[in-house]
Amino acid sequence: MEYSHDVIVIGGGAAGLTAAGGCALFGLKVALIEKGAMGGECLNNGCVPSKALIASARRAAEAREEKRLGVQLAAPQVDWMGVHGHIHAAIAAIAPHDSQERFEEMGCEVLRDHATLRDRHTVEVAGRKLTAPRIVIATGSEPFVPPIEGIDSVPYLTNENLFELTEQPRHLVIIGGGVIGMEMGQSFRRLGSEVTIINPGPLMGRDDPDSVAVVQAQMEREGVRFVDGKAAKVAGSSGTITVTTDGGETLTGSHLLVAVGRKARTSGYGLEELGIELGRNGIKVDARRRTSIKNIYAIGDCREGPRLTHVSGYEGSNVVLEIATGLPTKVDWKALPWCTYTDPEVAQIGMTEAEAREKHGEAVTVVREDFDHNDRAVSEGEIAGHMKLVMKGKKVIGASIVGHNAGELLLPLTQAITGKSSSFALGGAVIAYPTRSEITKALAFKTWEPTVFGSLPKSYARFVSKLRKLF
Ligand SMILES: Cc1cc2nc3c(=O)[nH]c(=O)nc-3n(C[C@H](O)[C@H](O)[C@H](O)COP(=O)(O)OP(=O)(O)OC[C@H]3O[C@@H](n4cnc5c(N)ncnc54)[C@H](O)[C@@H]3O)c2cc1C
Numbered sequence: 001m002e003y004s005h006d007v008i009v010i011g012g013g014a015a016g017l018t019a020a021g022g023c024a025l026f027g028l029k030v031a032l033i034e035k036g037a038m039g040g041e042c043l044n045n046g047c048v049p050s051k052a053l054i055a056s057a058r059r060a061a062e063a064r065e066e067k068r069l070g071v072q073l074a075a076p077q078v079d080w081m082g083v084h085g086h087i088h089a090a091i092a093a094i095a096p097h098d099s100q101e102r103f104e105e106m107g108c109e110v111l112r113d114h115a116t117l118r119d120r121h122t123v124e125v126a127g128r129k130l131t132a133p134r135i136v137i138a139t140g141s142e143p144f145v146p147p148i149e150g151i152d153s154v155p156y157l158t159n160e161n162l163f164e165l166t167e168q169p170r171h172l173v174i175i176g177g178g179v180i181g182m183e184m185g186q187s188f189r190r191l192g193s194e195v196t197i198i199n200p201g202p203l204m205g206r207d208d209p210d211s212v213a214v215v216q217a218q219m220e221r222e223g224v225r226f227v228d229g230k231a232a233k234v235a236g237s238s239g240t241i242t243v244t245t246d247g248g249e250t251l252t253g254s255h256l257l258v259a260v261g262r263k264a265r266t267s268g269y270g271l272e273e274l275g276i277e278l279g280r281n282g283i284k285v286d287a288r289r290r291t292s293i294k295n296i297y298a299i300g301d302c303r304e305g306p307r308l309t310h311v312s313g314y315e316g317s318n319v320v321l322e323i324a325t326g327l328p329t330k331v332d333w334k335a336l337p338w339c340t341y342t343d344p345e346v347a348q349i350g351m352t353e354a355e356a357r358e359k360h361g362e363a364v365t366v367v368r369e370d371f372d373h374n375d376r377a378v379s380e381g382e383i384a385g386h387m388k389l390v391m392k393g394k395k396v397i398g399a400s401i402v403g404h405n406a407g408e409l410l411l412p413l414t415q416a417i418t419g420k421s422s423s424f425a426l427g428g429a430v431i432a433y434p435t436r437s438e439i440t441k442a443l444a445f446k447t448w449e450p451t452v453f454g455s456l457p458k459s460y461a462r463f464v465s466k467l468r469k470l471f
């Protein structure tokens, strides 16, 4: 069959950009389709703006502290439009990395419109029909808004409009004490808003409860109020919004943020018509990220599984390898890291203690050390937190860290869990985003880039692609 491209990628977020860029660097003919802003959620309304807001908030918190280490800072003065400016300057500074121009330079044909799957090899975009033997779906996710009574009649915020706020909320009520609720709750409180977080049961449920307890205590000291319960009803209008919990408690704030998880983007672009199987929340995929139609892959937030930028990037690289080499390439989550950028940070890699005990029972040992035994932490007066190593026998299978810059401590544990420490392995390691540790991976990757995308691998990838088109 005649095809217009070797690979078509739908979605220009972390997952799609990695897949499209990688295939193009192997010399394949790639179409990359993005209907919105290049860079997707992470750049435009996820990681980057949230971490920029966290940084402004940290500065305010430091200034608010009582005399410490012999130094008293002046009380903070928060200029909300200055904070807003910092957030948008951070986005603008990173945007060229994800831009249409950069991906065109790599060799992708970039189309900026809505894509629709027409059959297992055809994607329609802007009146054109593109065809390819391999299609990669990387359409991401959107905020899940639960059917809470009254939700459609009150103004509410999600991550999609939170970073556009041009006035500081007087009292931000947050529905959801997951990652977004905790990161944003602490930040708005530090910048001077009152903050109430409503959440049923454990906060940050995927993390080790001992880590979460340290952050919760810190946020309570800073004045964040936690309410245990489910938001059952909302009412009010701009400036005065009331939330009633299933326990009958009523809370009134000036603004409402809904942060109760994500919904995979799976409708409106032909998945149903093609009969691609869906799971509970996302496209069903196998370990190679193939959908129920095997020449079509789904990677990143749109499929069932963890939703993180470095996971999207990893899955992007994974499909690049499979498409370029023609060899089955499975994802491996045993050293999956993630970090929540509260202060102190909560970092996790591999299994938590609870997961390990459930899977390996008596074979599990856990060792713990608090930061008040660490000389650097003591010298800097930042002793809150601890690290727990989760082991099966003497083999590390997980770690939970809570403390200053905890996310930066994960990288050696990646190597301990995978047993791989060569420069090649480092170049392909899954590293929590965004951390400074990523710079080591970037350099290792730079070392290997001329070899991996050299003339021989390129010829091989083109040969594999040619064969694929013949059969
Ligand atoms: C507030 C917040 C903070 C976060 N912080 C972190 C963090 O610190 N660290 C971390 O690892 N993760 C974080 N995340 C998660 C991270 O942002 C996502 O996991 C990641 O961005 C997903 O990337 P993706 O490429 O899979 O999807 P997306 O970035 O959503 O990209 C999908 C793209 O596909 C496009 N698209 C969809 N349908 C079509 C179509 N039919 N045609 C053409 N284009 C289409 C969309 O416009 C979109 O640009 C955060 C998320 C939020 C909400």
Ligand SMILES: NC(=O)c1ccc[n+]([C@@H]2O[C@H](COP(=O)([O-])OP(=O)(O)OC[C@H]3O[C@@H](n4cnc5c(N)ncnc54)[C@H](O)[C@@H]3O)[C@@H](O)[C@H]2O)c1
Pocket (backbone or CB within 6 Å): 146, 148, 175, 176, 177, 178, 179, 180, 181, 183, 198, 199, 200, 202, 203, 204, 205, 229, 230, 231, 232, 259, 260, 261, 262, 306, 307, 308, 338, 339, 340, 341
């Ligand atoms: N640092 C990071 O890596 C980072 C930061 C932010 C977001 N993210 C990504 O974004 C995703 C979404 O974050 P999130 O915080 O929206 O989801 P989440 O899944 O982390 O947490 C959702 C919380 O909402 C609670 N909840 C559900 N229904 C509720 C109700 N009716 N009332 C009150 N609480 C309710 C749940 O119990 C849960 O604790 C994360 O899972 C993660 O993948 C990552």
